[in-house]
Amino acid sequence: MTERKQKILAAVVESYIxxxxxxxxxxxxxELDFSVSSATIRNEMADxxxxxxLEQPHTSAGRVPTTLGYRYYIDKLMNKMExxxxxxxxxxxxxxxxxxxPEQLLExxxxxxxxxxxxxxxxxxxxxxxxxxxxxxxxxxxNRTAMIVLLTSAGTLKSKACRSDxxxxxxxxxxxxxxxxxxxxxxxxxxxxxxxxQTLVASLGEYALExxxxxxxxxxxxxxxxxxxxxxxGQSNLFNHRELGGNVLELMEFLRKGDPLAKLxxxxxxxxxxxxxxxxxxxQLANSSVIISHYDINGERSGALGIIGxxxxxxxKLIPYMQFVxxxxxxxxxxxxxx
Amino acid sequence: MTERKQKILAAVVESYIxxxxxxxxxxxxxELDFSVSSATIRNEMADxxxxxxLEQPHTSAGRVPTTLGYRYYIDKLMNKMExxxxxxxxxxxxxxxxxxxPEQLLExxxxxxxxxxxxxxxxxxxxxxxxxxxxxxxxxxxNRTAMIVLLTSAGTLKSKACRSDxxxxxxxxxxxxxxxxxxxxxxxxxxxxxxxxQTLVASLGEYALExxxxxxxxxxxxxxxxxxxxxxxGQSNLFNHRELGGNVLELMEFLRKGDPLAKLxxxxxxxxxxxxxxxxxxxQLANSSVIISHYDINGERSGALGIIGxxxxxxxKLIPYMQFVxxxxxxxxxxxxxx
DNA sequence: GTTTAGCACTCGAAAACACAGAGTGCTAAA
DNA sequence: TTTAGCACTCTGTGTTTTCGAGTGCTAAAC
Numbered sequence: 001m002t003e004r005k006q007k008i009l010a011a012v013v014e015s016y017i018x019x020x021x022x023x024x025x026x027x028x029x030x031e032l033d034f035s036v037s038s039a040t041i042r043n044e045m046a047d048x049x050x051x052x053x054l055e056q057p058h059t060s061a062g063r064v065p066t067t068l069g070y071r072y073y074i075d076k077l078m079n080k081m082e083x084x085x086x087x088x089x090x091x092x093x094x095x096x097x098x099x100x101x102p103e104q105l106l107e108x109x110x111x112x113x114x115x116x117x118x119x120x121x122x123x124x125x126x127x128x129x130x131x132x133x134x135x136x137x138x139x140x141x142x143n144r145t146a147m148i149v150l151l152t153s154a155g156t157l158k159s160k161a162c163r164s165d166x167x168x169x170x171x172x173x174x175x176x177x178x179x180x181x182x183x184x185x186x187x188x189x190x191x192x193x194x195x196x197x198q199t200l201v202a203s204l205g206e207y208a209l210e211x212x213x214x215x216x217x218x219x220x221x222x223x224x225x226x227x228x229x230x231x232x233x234g235q236s237n238l239f240n241h242r243e244l245g246g247n248v249l250e251l252m253e254f255l256r257k258g259d260p261l262a263k264l265x266x267x268x269x270x271x272x273x274x275x276x277x278x279x280x281x282x283x284q285l286a287n288s289s290v291i292i293s294h295y296d297i298n299g300e301r302s303g304a305l306g307i308i309g310x311x312x313x314x315x316x317k318l319i320p321y322m323q324f325v326x327x328x329x330x331x332x333x334x335x336x337x338x339x
Numbered sequence: 340m341t342e343r344k345q346k347i348l349a350a351v352v353e354s355y356i357x358x359x360x361x362x363x364x365x366x367x368x369x370e371l372d373f374s375v376s377s378a379t380i381r382n383e384m385a386d387x388x389x390x391x392x393l394e395q396p397h398t399s400a401g402r403v404p405t406t407l408g409y410r411y412y413i414d415k416l417m418n419k420m421e422x423x424x425x426x427x428x429x430x431x432x433x434x435x436x437x438x439x440x441p442e443q444l445l446e447x448x449x450x451x452x453x454x455x456x457x458x459x460x461x462x463x464x465x466x467x468x469x470x471x472x473x474x475x476x477x478x479x480x481x482n483r484t485a486m487i488v489l490l491t492s493a494g495t496l497k498s499k500a501c502r503s504d505x506x507x508x509x510x511x512x513x514x515x516x517x518x519x520x521x522x523x524x525x526x527x528x529x530x531x532x533x534x535x536x537q538t539l540v541a542s543l544g545e546y547a548l549e550x551x552x553x554x555x556x557x558x559x560x561x562x563x564x565x566x567x568x569x570x571x572x573g574q575s576n577l578f579n580h581r582e583l584g585g586n587v588l589e590l591m592e593f594l595r596k597g598d599p600l601a602k603l604x605x606x607x608x609x610x611x612x613x614x615x616x617x618x619x620x621x622x623q624l625a626n627s628s629v630i631i632s633h634y635d636i637n638g639e640r641s642g643a644l645g646i647i648g649x650x651x652x653x654x655x656k657l658i659p660y661m662q663f664v665x666x667x668x669x670x671x672x673x674x675x676x677x678x
Numbered sequence: 679g680t681t682t683a684g685c686a687c688t689c690g691a692a693a694a695c696a697c698a699g700a701g702t703g704c705t706a707a708a
Numbered sequence: 709t710t711t712a713g714c715a716c717t718c719t720g721t722g723t724t725t726t727c728g729a730g731t732g733c734t735a736a737a738c
Contacts, residue, residue, distance in 0.1 A: 024730050037682050042731070060689040060730050099556055100484060100502030136480060141494040142676050145439055149488070149496065155480040157488065158496045163439030163675055217438055236595065239588055251580055257574070336502055337481050363701050376711050381702070399701050401720040 001051075005034060010046050010077040011055055013065045020243060022062030028062045030333050033038055067277040068310070070289075074274060081317045084323055087116070093136040095328055100336050102126060102155060106231055109305060109329050114234025117311030117318055118241075120255060124265055126302040126333060128154045132188050132224075136180040140168045148214055150221040152189060155337055157222050162217040164226055166210050175207060176214055192222040228303065230261045241310040247287055254284040255308070265292055265304045277311045289313050293322035295330035297337060305329065341391075345370060347383050349416040350394055352404045352551040352619060356651045360583060361401030397525055406616040406650070413613060413654050419481075420656045426455070434667055439675050441465060441494060445570055448644060448668050453573025456657055458648030459594060463604050464568040465641040467493045470528050472561075475519040477553055479507045487553055491528060494578075495678055497564050501556040505549050515553055523557075531561040547565045567642065569600045580649040588625055592625040594647070604631055611658055616650045628652050632661035634669035637656060638674060644668065 011031050015023045025041040032041075045063050048054045053069035056062070065073065094112050098104040106123040115123040131154035138146040141161065146168050149159045164172075183200060183282065184192060197215045201208045235255055238248050255261065260282060267273070273292040280290060291313065292306035305326045350370045354362045362379040364384060371380075384402050387393045392408035394403070398629060404412065433451050438444040445462040453460040470493035477485040480500065485507050488498045503511075522539060523531060536554045541545045574594055577587050594600065606612070612631040619629060630652065631645035644665045646657065 022730090038730095039682055039684095039732095040680085043681090046732080056731090057579065058689060060687085060728095062730065080532075097498065099552075099559070101500040102445070104499070134480070139474060139490055139496075141473070141492075145494065145675050147490060147494065147496050151478055151480075153480075154484065155484065155500055157478075157486050159496045159498070160443070161440040161494055161675065213438075220438070236588065236592055253575060301398060309727080336484050336500065342720060361701090365701080377701095378703095378711055378713095379709085382710090385703080395702085397717085401701065 004034075005044055005048060006077055007034070008041060009048055009065075010067060010073060012045070012048075012054060013069060013073040013077075015261075016064055017314055020312060022064050023059055024062035029061070060275055065311075067279060070311060071279070072313075076277075076317050077280045080320050083320055087321075088324065091116070091325060095325070096332055102333060102336065103229075103231075105329065105332060105336075106303075106305075107233070110231050110233035111327055113305060113307055113322070113325055114237055115312075115325060116321060117307050117309065119233075119238050119307040119313070120238055121233045122255075122261055122265055122306045122308065123231045123233070123329075124232070124262070124303040124305075125156065126154055126297055126337075127228050128152055128156060128189060128225045130188065131156070132186055133180070133184040133192070133227065136177075136184055138168070138173055140160075140173065140174050143167050146173075146214070147219045148212045148221060150218060150225060153224050154225075156225050156339055158221040160217055160221055162213055164210070164213050172210060176211060179204075179211070180218075189222045189226050192219050228262060228266075230258050230265065232261070238309070243310050243312065244287055246312060247284070250284050251288060251308075254282065264290065265306050268292060268294075272323060274315070274319070287311065291315070291322050293319075293326040295326040295333070297330060297333045302330070302333070341440040343373075344383055344387060344488060345416055346373070347380060348387055348408060349412060351384070351387075351393060351402055352408060352412040352416075355404055356653055359651060361396055362402050363401035366401070386669055392594075404602075404650075407617060409615045409650060409654075410618070413615075417655050419556075419659050422659050426660075427663060428666060430455070434568050434664070435584075435671055441672060441675065442568075442570075444668065444671060444675075445642075445644075446572070448664055449570050449572035452644060452646055452661070452664055453576055455660060456646050456648065456652075457573075457576050458646040459574045459577055460572045461600055461604055461645045461647065462572070463571045463601070463642040464495065464570070465493055465636055465676075466567050467491055467495060467528060467564045468563065470495070471525055472519070472523040472528060472531070475516075475523055475557060477501075477507070477512055479512065482506050485553070487556045487560060489557060489564060491564050493564075495564050497560040499556055499560055501552055503549070503552050515550060518543075518550070519557075528561045528565050531558050533558060538545060567605075569597050569603060569604065571600070577648070582649050582651065583626055586623070589623050590627060593621065603629065604645050607631060607633075611662060613631070613654070613658070626650065628654075630654070630661050632658075632665040634672070636669060636672045641669070641672070672676075 011028055012023050014097040015028065015031060025038040025045060028041055029038055046055060049063060053072060054067060055066050057064060080216050091112055094249040095105065095109050098108060101124060106125060106319045110121040110123040134153050135151040138148050144160055144167060145163045151157045197219055201212050203214060204211055217314050234257055235252055238244060238251060244251065262317055271294060275290045277289065278286050280286065289311045290306060290308050292304050294301050294304040296302060305322060349363050350367055354370060364380040367380050368377055384393060388402060392405060392411060393402040394405050396403060430451055434444065434448050441464060445464060449462040451461040464548065470491040473492050475491040477487050479485045483506060484500055484502050486498050488502050490496045536558055540551050540554060546671060571589055571594055574591055577583060583590065600659050610633065614629045616628060619625065625648055628650045629645055629647050631643050633640050633643040635641060646660060662667060
């Protein structure tokens with residue numbers, strides 16, 4: 001891999017990212033900082049194609065970067081762009097304008113990213129992995145229906161209505177509160193599994209029947225709180241990218257499901273993860289790139305922001321932006337949740 | 340408007356709804372219960388076109404119903420289809436399978452409708468118009484951050500994190516609880532407006548500064564609880580209707596915003612509201628039809644289910660279905676929330 | 679040995695064209 | 709009033725043509 005080949009590869013990638021058109025040898029001439037003829041470039045490009053970095057949509061078209069080409073560009077050739085001062089300010093202003101509610105914050109961050117990048121943005125709420133139960137109770141709303149409320153140490157509050165077969169008395173409420181206080185509060189959410197509940201219910205004796213629906217619902221809530229919520233913003237931006245073509249629908253269908261999204265965004269240990277096209281584990285993403293940037297709360301990896309778009313993302317610009325926003329989110333959340 | 344014209348109009352509408360193709364005089368011959376030549380039908384159709392009930396996409400194409408045509412058909416000609424027994428059962432089963440949580444219920448109902456109709460489904464949570472405050476409190480999650488929790492008599496629970504400039508002490512919590520108990524509990528949500536809050540904060544004296552962010556957040560929550568939540572399901576179904584063409588995107592963008600949706604579904608006093616194409620107040624819906632069916636809780640109009648799809652909906656079938664599902668939802672919610 | 683000019687060739691996109699088919703409107707006869 | 713017949717219109721489709729961008733190869737130039 002000569003230096004000249006590198007320069008040509010970089011130029012092809014950048015030109016393609018900019019225009020979306022396959023790039024030919026003649027056009028490339030003007031974009032290089034050294035002058036050679038188009039024939040020379042052609043030879044080099046043929047080499048790069050053979051090496052797997054470029055490919056042709058069809059015989060008589062220009063060249064387009066392959067997954068490998070993008071990867072090489074990102075890892076070795078790319079110069080990250082500086083952040084635009086004004087953008088930073090406006091982002092900071094928008095993101096921090098909320099009242100301190102994490103969900104609102106991440107929603108806003110997602111919006112900002114989606115608008116900025118013209119892609120779909122995904123954000124995860126701070127992970128509840130290690131969260132413990134802070135409080136659990138039932139609040140009656142009618143004769144036989146009550147809200148179950150679960151507050152975790154991570155600051156998430158989940159609630160859900162639940163119907164009982166028996167009238168709900170103040171004693172029911174108190175009993176439930178006491179059981180929770182003695183068995184759950186301060187313990188990790190994970191412990192509220194079905195096994196735990198079964199033994200618990202068994203030990204309740206005569207009250208078992210009365211209480212069991214509430215404990216089942218509580219387990220539901222605990223699960224809810226454990227599975228990190230994923231927010232999605234700006235999906236419709238994907239329609240602006242015609243290279244995604246007919247696959248947009250499948251892609252959007254894929255995004256609608258929370259589970260794979262959660263997996264997608266969870267993986268990776270680096271500060272910023274980039275998955276290009278077929279590098280993605282899901283085949284629906286074969287034509288898309290994903291940039292994921294994690295955020296830390298109190299120095300601990302807690303969640304992530306990501307974008308999903310076509311493979312020809314402006315990586316040099318977007319990577320720093322994603323880092324900036326996730327850093328900002330981490331900072332704000334750390335402040336919000338400090339002990 | 341002769342009887343024959345009516346029969347022809349009905350046949351045109353039904354054929355178009357079935358096939359999606361403009362219908363010509365020859366094809367129509369086979370679908371009428373009397374025999375006349377295509378020429379006769381042509382004459383009648385020309386008349387109907389002149390009267391504004393039909394139109395031609397272009398000179399040499401068949402005829403398509405206009406908004407007026409659909410309207411006449413629905414109001415005067417349509418025979419509502421009977422509900423399919425098996426469908427009813429499966430709907431009932433799916434919808435009532437939840438744990439009694441209204442949100443879950445309406446989500447399921449929306450899903451069922453979306454799948455059944457191949458349209459986008461919108462559902463509103465039971466209105467909080469007349470709801471009162473059942474409980475309001477703050478729960479600290481860190482030194483300066485607390486969750487504000489608001490539970491209404493309608494069974495909705497809203498919460499939100501809120502950050503204070505001062506450390507939150509148990510006294511703060513108690514003070515807030517007491518103020519809420521004495522001023523808000525039992526009162527309509529609407530009263531928690533900014534005006535009310537200002538006078539209240541003023542009366543708090545030295546604690547005003549400490550408490551005000553929480554009251555502001557509480558007002559937010561009250562507003563949240565008042566503005567009926569709108570759930571949207573099956574938007575992607577809209578892509579299956581090619582007659583919506585390029586407008587699908589605008590339509591989906593429109594659906595993403597909650598506000599107009601809420602307005603859309605709120606209006607109307609009838610049991611079932613049908614808006615066809617340009618009858619809709621929003622121009623993004625000019626090519627769509629909307630069927631909205633309200634549900635009652637304890638005999639009081641509380642919310643609605645609706646579908647949005649192309650104008651060529653199978654009204655005769657879908658209207659009874661919507662009535663059935665909304666009736667079912669009303670029944671279940673009435674049971675859930677009975678006092 | 680590397681670079682360049684020249685040239686034949688390939689392929690896709692767009693334009694031009696032909697044409698079948700569905701449907702209409704009109705006229706005149708039944 | 710209804711019907712048969714006919715000329716006409718328009719779209720959608722398939723075919724052909726043209727155009728241009730781009731390539732790969734060869735042979736000459738550096």
